[in-house]
Structures are given as structure tokens and as C-alpha cells.
Amino acid sequence: MSVEIALTPQNPTHAGLSGRLVCFPHAGGAAERFHDWISGFAPVLDVRAVTLPGRGRLMDQSPVESWPDLIESIVTRLQPLADRPFAIFGHSFGARLAYEVTRALADDEQAPNLLIVAGPAPQMAQRDRKISGLPRPAFLAEIEAINGTPPEVLANTDLMDRMLPALRADFALLETYEADRASKHSPLPCPILAVGSDNDPQVPFHSILGWRHRTRSRFECRLFAGDHFFPFTNPDFADTLFDYVDDALNEHTKDLHRAG
Template identity: 35%
Template sequence: MTAPEPHEGRHHALWLRRFHPAPDRALRLLCLPHAGGAASFFVPLSRALSADLDVLAVQYPGRQDRWREEGVESLDELARQIYASIAPLTDRPLALFGHSMGATLAFEVARLLEQRAGTVPAHLFVSGRRAPSRHCDEAVHRLGDEALLADVRLLSGTDSSILGDEEFLHLALPAFRADYKAIETYRYRPGPPLRCPITALTGDSDPKTTLDEVRSWSEHTAADFGMKVYPGGHFFLSGHQDAIFRDITGTLLTEHGGCAVRH
């Protein structure tokens, strides 16, 4: 197993956002957004958890302050670039949280951490996504602009007022399409299960996955597995923020001796 080379962390600032810096926290949480999402999706989570955790969010190319960059159309390539950017974060326990596309991406980053760096993540939280081994053929990225936007609207992951902004849509569509292509062309490669615990979160009426598909995340860890089901659809997170925040904090602090401050 080989750790990332020191120079591989040079894009740390490009990929990662800290909305509520907490450098003295003993535990870190890295958050990965959904397709079409941005790091700012996790501002509420960062605000709520910063008293206990050092929360960071990944900013994909092609949106917000990275809007001039082309989106990455390969989920494996996204995982490699994020892995390279988080080398400076592995000096203390690092948990991962991903929603929808971000869940599969977090899984692949966790695999790289374990296989290349020998670093076992503190925990992997996966939200709104079927297990990587449960493939489903999808090709929204091949559809026209209106059809793609209709899918984005259906999932309600992007502010409807933004979706009505033609200038924003012109800038954001390439990033939306790149994200959809990345997750829809992803294929799971069989390998050893992760050594870190996995907690899967899902909405009971999510049109993108079934409870059975979510439960299959248990096959991807040799450690503990837990599953929590909330009322709601694909973005059930928005209606249950307080409960989810408590679950994440409680799980991590319990697993790591309740120590929030780095000594």
C-alpha cells in the first residue's frame, strides 16, 4: 500500500471548502454532494456539527467558484482527484458522508484510502443511494437539456428559483450533464469489503432506490452496518436535518470515545 505523494495534496484548497473552521476538533467529516450539487449544500450540516467535528465539503469542478472548469465525466477519476486532495486530512480520524452520487463517490474514495494509503476511514455515511453492487441502467445524461432538467427538478435537489434562472442554467448544464454521466457510467469493481463501519440513510419513498438496494450496502463492509429510514423522497435530508445531525455526531463521538477536541 502506498500513501499519496506529498505533492498530491497541492489541490487541497481547490477541492475542499471549510464553511465553519474547527481546526482543533479531533474528528473530521468530509462531505460529498449529489449530482449537480455543490459544496454549499452542506452549509447547514457544517454549521450544526462544527462544535464537535471539523467539517469539510468537496467542491466539484464546473460549479460556483469553479464554474469555469469542465466537469469530470468519470466517477473513478473524480475519486482519484479527491483522494489526492485529502492527503493532509489523514493525520486524524476522517469520516465520509456522501449523498446520492456523492455516496458512491465517498465509497470509492474510502476504498482508495484503505487500499493505497492504508488509512481506514472512521466511518462511511451513505445517503440516498443504492449499494454500488446493485446496478441499474440509467442514461439521463444522453437526453436533451429539458429532459435532464426535468430529472433534476423531479429530485428536488436544486432550488427551484435557481432552475428558473436561464443564465444560471446555461452555466450549470455542462456540470449537471458531466455529473449524470459520471454516476450513470460507473461500474462497481468487485473487491474486498471496507474495514470501516457503514451507515446507510434513505427516504422511504425515494424514487431512485429501494430499501432492499440500500440494505445491500451491508455487503460492502467487514465492520458494523446500520440503516436508518426516514419519511421522504430522494432529498429526505432537508426534512430531518436535526435528527440526522444528531445521528452523525452521536455515532462518531461514541465510536471515538466522545473526544471532540484534539489533544
């Protein structure tokens, strides 16, 4: 099965950059969520954002409910971007997807130099309640209750009608994710920075700290003020992330130069 994955195009001014950041959005999200980062981090970092079928510019395509198909297609698109030091960031559902993509890249010896995750560790991700197949009113009520979609999106009926298939597909993926198997995964070779907020009941601190078991390299954990959408609502987060990623990728570049 072939799945089309869209990545934000490279800005020509990024041609000489030393670092790259690839971003995965929350359930139902698209690359537009990272517009401010893409423009704000230039020209120091080449920021790319992933859009999956069924959302954003790919809204007319059918969403994907198969982990293997989705991961394989994303990895195929990302492999050419591993030509320089790069980091991967994932938020909420995107954190799970970023982790699985990083695992696949690591199997091909193309792991990113840093994985940043804003969501629960994969071995703690099992959803007891299945909501993806609920009728529309019940499904939207569940989405609103778990604070998993921006309020302004939920209030837009026309947009929600178009987004529902993608949202259902993403939650179906989360519901079929095998957390027990994830607990037995080999630790990743790259460092992990796990980030969370102080007011997100869906992602408690212990589920963020659980990422320490998913790497054999350096692990760090940082908390920020905000709710589930703190990466986009906390005014300090983007600058903090930028500084962390820039330092990490620059250090890797220096190591390569010393080795050469």
C-alpha cells in the same frame, strides 16, 4: 490529468477537535449545500465539504467525466485530513463517489473510521436509461422526474444553465459505473452507516440494505421521513448524524488512547 478539488477551509476554532467529517454532495451539488452543518457542528466536529469542478466556486472549470481522474485528485486532497479520526458522508451521487474514494484511501491504509452513505449500494447502481446526452429540455425533464435536483434549483433558469455541464458529467459518471464489478470489490475495513428515506422511489430500501455487503466491519441501516433530499429537509437528520459520528469518532479516539 490534473483536477482541482475545492474543500471548505478549516475554521481556526477547529484546531483542537478530535473528529472530522468530510461531505460529498449530490449530482451538481457543491460545498454550500452543507453550510448549515459546517456552522452547526462547530466547534465539536471539523466539517469539510467537497466541491468538484464545474460547480460552486469552481463553476468556471470544466467538469470531470473520468472516475480514475476524479478519485485520484480527491484522495490527494483528503490524505492530509487523515491526521485524526474522520468520517466520510455522501449523498446520492456523492454516496457513490464517497465509496470509491474510501476504497482508494483504504488501499493506502488511510480508510476513514466511518463511511455514511445516503444512496443505493454500488453493486445496484447500474442505470438502464442513459440521460446525460439528451437535449436540454429532455434532460431537464428527466432530472425533474427522478427528483434528483432541488425544485428551487430547477426553477432558476440562469443557475440551471450554469449547472448543466456538471449535472451531465455526474450522470455520465453514474451511467458508466460498473455495478457488476462493484459486486466483486473486497469489503471495506471501516464500518458503514447506510441511511435512506421512506418516500424516495429512486432509492428503494433493498438498495440501501445492499451496503451491508460492502464492509467486513459493522453495518447499520436507518430510515428517516422525507424524500430524496431528506438529509437537508428532515429536521432530525442532522442532529442524529452528528451524534452518531461524534460517538463513533470519540470511541476510536479512546481506543487509540488505550492502545497507547
